[in-house]
Amino acid sequence: MSNHLKNLKLKIWRQSGPTDKGHFEDHIMPEISDEASFLEMLDVLNEGLIGENKLPVVFDHDCREGICGTCSLMINGQAHGPERSTATCQLHMRKFKSGDEIVIEPWRASAFPIIKDLMVDRSAFDRIIESGGFISANTGGAPDANLIPIPKSVADAAMDSAQCIGCGACVAACPNGAANLFTAAKIAHLNLLPQGQAERFKRTEAMVETMDEYFGSCTNHGECEAACPKEISIDVIALMNKDYRKSKFKNRKEISRN
Amino acid sequence: MTITLNSKIPAGSINDKWNTYKEDAKLVAPGNKRKFKVIVVGSGLAGASAAATMAELGYQVDVFTFHDSPRRAHSIAAQGGINAAKNYQGDGDSVHRLFYDTIKGGDFRSREANVHRLAEVSVNIIDQMVSQGVPFAREYGGMLDNRSFGGAQVSRTFYARGQTGQQLLLGAYQQLARQIGLGNVRMFNRTELVDVVTIEDRCAGIVTRDLVNGEVVSHSAHAVVMATGGYGNVFYLSTNAMACNVTAAWRAHRNGATFANPCYTQIHPTCIPQSDPTQSKLTLMSESLRNDGRVWVPQNPDETRPAAQVPETERDYILERLYPSYGNLAPRDISSRAAKRSVDSGRGVGPLKNGVYLDFSDAINRLGKDVVEERYGNLFEMYERIAGENPYDMPMRIYPASHYTMGGLWVDYELMTNIPGLYAAGEANFSDHGANRLGASALMQGLADGYFVLPYTIGNYLAPMLNKPIPGTDHPAFKAAELAAQARYQGYVDIKGTRSPDYFHREVGRIIWDYCGMERTQQGLEKALSELPALYEEFQKDLRVTGDTESMNQTLEKAGRVDDFFQLGMLMCRDALEREESCGGHFRAEYQTDEGEATRDDEKFAHVAAWEWTGDPTKSIRHQEELNFEAIHLATRSYK
Numbered sequence: 001m002s003n004h005l006k007n008l009k010l011k012i013w014r015q016s017g018p019t020d021k022g023h024f025e026d027h028i029m030p031e032i033s034d035e036a037s038f039l040e041m042l043d044v045l046n047e048g049l050i051g052e053n054k055l056p057v058v059f060d061h062d063c064r065e066g067i068c069g070t071c072s073l074m075i076n077g078q079a080h081g082p083e084r085s086t087a088t089c090q091l092h093m094r095k096f097k098s099g100d101e102i103v104i105e106p107w108r109a110s111a112f113p114i115i116k117d118l119m120v121d122r123s124a125f126d127r128i129i130e131s132g133g134f135i136s137a138n139t140g141g142a143p144d145a146n147l148i149p150i151p152k153s154v155a156d157a158a159m160d161s162a163q164c165i166g167c168g169a170c171v172a173a174c175p176n177g178a179a180n181l182f183t184a185a186k187i188a189h190l191n192l193l194p195q196g197q198a199e200r201f202k203r204t205e206a207m208v209e210t211m212d213e214y215f216g217s218c219t220n221h222g223e224c225e226a227a228c229p230k231e232i233s234i235d236v237i238a239l240m241n242k243d244y245r246k247s248k249f250k251n252r253k254e255i256s257r258n
Numbered sequence: 259m260t261i262t263l264n265s266k267i268p269a270g271s272i273n274d275k276w277n278t279y280k281e282d283a284k285l286v287a288p289g290n291k292r293k294f295k296v297i298v299v300g301s302g303l304a305g306a307s308a309a310a311t312m313a314e315l316g317y318q319v320d321v322f323t324f325h326d327s328p329r330r331a332h333s334i335a336a337q338g339g340i341n342a343a344k345n346y347q348g349d350g351d352s353v354h355r356l357f358y359d360t361i362k363g364g365d366f367r368s369r370e371a372n373v374h375r376l377a378e379v380s381v382n383i384i385d386q387m388v389s390q391g392v393p394f395a396r397e398y399g400g401m402l403d404n405r406s407f408g409g410a411q412v413s414r415t416f417y418a419r420g421q422t423g424q425q426l427l428l429g430a431y432q433q434l435a436r437q438i439g440l441g442n443v444r445m446f447n448r449t450e451l452v453d454v455v456t457i458e459d460r461c462a463g464i465v466t467r468d469l470v471n472g473e474v475v476s477h478s479a480h481a482v483v484m485a486t487g488g489y490g491n492v493f494y495l496s497t498n499a500m501a502c503n504v505t506a507a508w509r510a511h512r513n514g515a516t517f518a519n520p521c522y523t524q525i526h527p528t529c530i531p532q533s534d535p536t537q538s539k540l541t542l543m544s545e546s547l548r549n550d551g552r553v554w555v556p557q558n559p560d561e562t563r564p565a566a567q568v569p570e571t572e573r574d575y576i577l578e579r580l581y582p583s584y585g586n587l588a589p590r591d592i593s594s595r596a597a598k599r600s601v602d603s604g605r606g607v608g609p610l611k612n613g614v615y616l617d618f619s620d621a622i623n624r625l626g627k628d629v630v631e632e633r634y635g636n637l638f639e640m641y642e643r644i645a646g647e648n649p650y651d652m653p654m655r656i657y658p659a660s661h662y663t664m665g666g667l668w669v670d671y672e673l674m675t676n677i678p679g680l681y682a683a684g685e686a687n688f689s690d691h692g693a694n695r696l697g698a699s700a701l702m703q704g705l706a707d708g709y710f711v712l713p714y715t716i717g718n719y720l721a722p723m724l725n726k727p728i729p730g731t732d733h734p735a736f737k738a739a740e741l742a743a744q745a746r747y748q749g750y751v752d753i754k755g756t757r758s759p760d761y762f763h764r765e766v767g768r769i770i771w772d773y774c775g776m777e778r779t780q781q782g783l784e785k786a787l788s789e790l791p792a793l794y795e796e797f798q799k800d801l802r803v804t805g806d807t808e809s810m811n812q813t814l815e816k817a818g819r820v821d822d823f824f825q826l827g828m829l830m831c832r833d834a835l836e837r838e839e840s841c842g843g844h845f846r847a848e849y850q851t852d853e854g855e856a857t858r859d860d861e862k863f864a865h866v867a868a869w870e871w872t873g874d875p876t877k878s879i880r881h882q883e884e885l886n887f888e889a890i891h892l893a894t895r896s897y898k
């Protein structure tokens with residue numbers, strides 16, 4: 001049966017728009033069920049704020065099942081909060097106790113400008129995918145799906161990286177605001193598969209260079225892996241770096257051949 | 259506009275219709291395609307696949323989504339899998355069998371020709387997705403693996419762990435991203451459709467609201483595709499993502515598009531029961547779990563022992579008992595009602611006695627924990643995170659919840675609504691699932707519509723428009739729609755009442771769930787139809803939206819969506835009231851057998867009900883499209 005937490009002290013980042021300097025605002029949550037999710041706790045807070053004729057706290061969320069990658073909160077300095085491999089929306093209040101102070105902030109990274117309060121703009125991620133995070137196969141001409149057998153171990157490894165939900169916790173957790181884990185997860189997914197071979201080096205070069213345009217550089221802190229709700233392994237970054245080095249050579253060779 | 263429901267089903271035998279259609283369809287020459295602008299609203303499986311494919315063909319495509327990125331569409335949340343008649347398992351599957359299963363699963367309330375086409379193109383979808391790099395599950399030999407879903411006796415479901423929707427959507431999103439990168443698609447994120455504009459009986463474009471700065475803008479096009487998902491959130495608590503809503507389809511409806519079978523909603527049997535009043539949504543546990551999990555309740559309503567200590571002889575395996583040949587894989591509507599009856603009879607389990615058990619102990623004994631973990635590991639983790647119990651040791655507790663909506667915008671064989679130039683695809687249309695959808699068929703339908711149907715049918719409409727001017731956004735009709743939209747949103751802010759949009763959403767949801775949910779009666783529906791207008795009046799007088807219309811305002815977004823849910827809710831109840839039969843997800847208590855099974859009335863109701871907007875949602879006009887069954891004999895649906 002559910003228990004109730006009492007008297008939570010919330011410190012929440014409020015910022016009216018991208019140019020506002022922003023500040024912390026204090027709120028007390030007198031009581032909340034430990035069965036409630038973290039975001040449901042914020043829903044309750046917001047209902048209360050509307051009741052007091054105030055502006056509710058803006059935050060991004062949608063599926064509340066840990067799969068869409070929309071939710072994005074820094075909770076007590078940790079991206080997605082204290083529970084390992086759990087997105088903010090899957091975090092439940094049973095992880096907290098009565099009287100706790102909880103500091104809630106948006107993702108902080110120069111590539112993710114704040115839109116309002118806790119909501120940020122992550123479209124730089126889309127730019128990385130648009131630059132090469134795909135396999136160029138137009139609709140219509142695909143051969144039978146079982147024509148190319150893929151060893152189970154390869155399909156599984158590709159799936160491990162393909163699970164990235166594009167939330168940006170890796171960037172928010174990184175002291176440099178680097179997007180290497182996100183970018184490498186997509187590169188690993190596609191570069192491991194037979195279907196991804198044709199564009200392997202072109203893809204890697206384009207994605208890495210687009211990433212560098214928007215994001216900071218990786219200095220191997222490993223904070224990204226610890227923050228990732230999908231447990232994407234930092235090994236994918238090594239794979240990306242290797243393919244990137246090769247791409248410099250291979251892509252030039254291909255160009256000179258044309 | 260006078261309403262004509264011409265389904266435009268091509269002549270010929272069911273096996274030839276789609277080929278005949280494609281051979282006869284008018285074509286737009288490759289070099290001319292860029293002269294046409296197509297708007298796609300929605301970037302889920304249906305929208306992303308349609309937009310990417312049309313851009314590849316050469317059309318100029320503009321895509322709109324209220325999400326911050328096309329990759330967030332609700333398709334991402336689908337877990338279990340996608341059907342296709344590949345017959346890779348050699349277990350007797352075929353296009354005809356998938357066609358038959360889908361018609362039967364839908365309780366003989368869908369259009370044969372559309373469903374057959376769906377089964378035909380299902381095989382191409384798997385090929386296309388594999389070529390996009392979707393990492394479907396494989397067997398050790400490297401071939402694609404399959405599992406079974408409810409309502410089928412073959413294994414035709416392809417899956418990627420418990421994240422099939424995610425992987426398919428990312429495949430389609432990446433294909434779309436490529437077209438965005440190439441400059442063939444203009445992508446509008448965080449932009450919501452707020453109106454549809456028709457000029458001279460043809461869809462001329464849309465009006466949108468930028469959610470970041472509140473700007474209201476018009477966009478004109480040669481054709482518009484609504485791929486905006488379903489309306490399951492009308493129930494407030496559902497398995498849909500928080501932002502799923504009916505606004506796009508509803509605005510099309512208010513501008514003349516008929517809305518078909520709104521009362522056909524699907525209540526999914528395996529969701530985690532509600533645990534707390536603050537709960538904002540319900541979480542689905544994939545139907546694939548029913549491959550190995552057994553559904554039971556204790557025979558004794560006063561049972562207090564933990565599940566494992568209840569002896570076999572004192573358990574009631576409800577589905578295995580009632581439906582021996584399909585057992586735990588009986589279709590969703592049937593399984594949901596069986597669970598509801600158990601809970602209603604006081605045999606529910608869990609602290610609130612609001613669930614039934616889904617038990618894996620036999621599977622764990624038979625297959626070993628490793629195999630069970632390999633199959634369902636991430637679902638078990640998800641369950642534990644939410645319910646705080648470990649399903650390897652304790653059976654899951656599950657209960658039905660609103661999940662999918664079969665009703666939607668009426669479309670013809672070409673997926674065009676009754677407004678020329680306005681199309682609907684994916685869950686937003688009503689077309690393929692009749693009164694009940696089989697598991698793993700929505701992903702199939704979304705991708706079929708987007709990849710393999712629309713790109714053909716839209717050319718047939720566009721070809722004759724070559725080099726003819728279309729109205730621009732300076733046309734007075736666009737200006738009027740913009741002003742109306744601005745007034746509508748300003749209106750919500752100006753009410754300055756006392757209650758939040760969420761309060762009203764919860765209240766509408768409760769009424770619809772109680773009277774238009776798993777079981778409906780004339781009396782209940784009439785009650786709902788008197789309560790809803792009263793509550794709607796209160797909404798219009800007592801709503802409170804703080805903040806303004808010119809900046810990011812999530813309360814304001816919600817207000818608009820709840821407004822449309824009210825109107826839809828009334829139409830759903832009307833539709834349910836007028837359909838005096840039980841079929842699929844629409845179960846009228848007055849029409850059932852002695853054993854509690856749905857009784858259809860084919861004499862009177864073998865038709866689609868398509869509703870015309872009149873300005874008052876309780877006074878919409880009902881039109882009918884008769885359903886003719888030529889390839890399949892109407893039969894009583896039996897899963898015994």
Ligand SMILES: Cc1cc2nc3c(=O)[nH]c(=O)nc-3n(C[C@H](O)[C@H](O)[C@H](O)COP(=O)(O)OP(=O)(O)OC[C@H]3O[C@@H](n4cnc5c(N)ncnc54)[C@H](O)[C@@H]3O)c2cc1C
Pocket residue numbers: 299300301302303304305322323324325328330331332333334335336337338339340422423449450451452485486487488497498499502503505506542661662683684685686697698699700701702704
């Ligand atoms: C939890 C869950 C699990 C499921 N599992 C399965 C499964 O295993 N197999 C299966 O076959 N089906 C499953 N389904 C059903 C299936 O996922 C959906 O029916 C399908 O994905 C719908 O796709 P769609 O493209 O039609 O719409 P969606 O993916 O919902 O996309 C709708 C799009 O429209 C946009 N949109 C909507 N309104 C507006 C507006 N007014 N303005 C701008 N943009 C708008 C949204 O932003 C979004 O991009 C599941 C559903 C749920 C809820």
Ligand code: SF4
Pocket residue numbers: 163164165166167168169170171181182185224227228229230231232
């Ligand atoms: S790599 Fe992990 S943390 Fe980074 S975006 Fe993907 S899922 Fe989020």
Ligand code: FES
Pocket residue numbers: 060061062063064065066067068069070071087088089090165
């Ligand atoms: S809201 Fe979708 S991942 Fe958290």
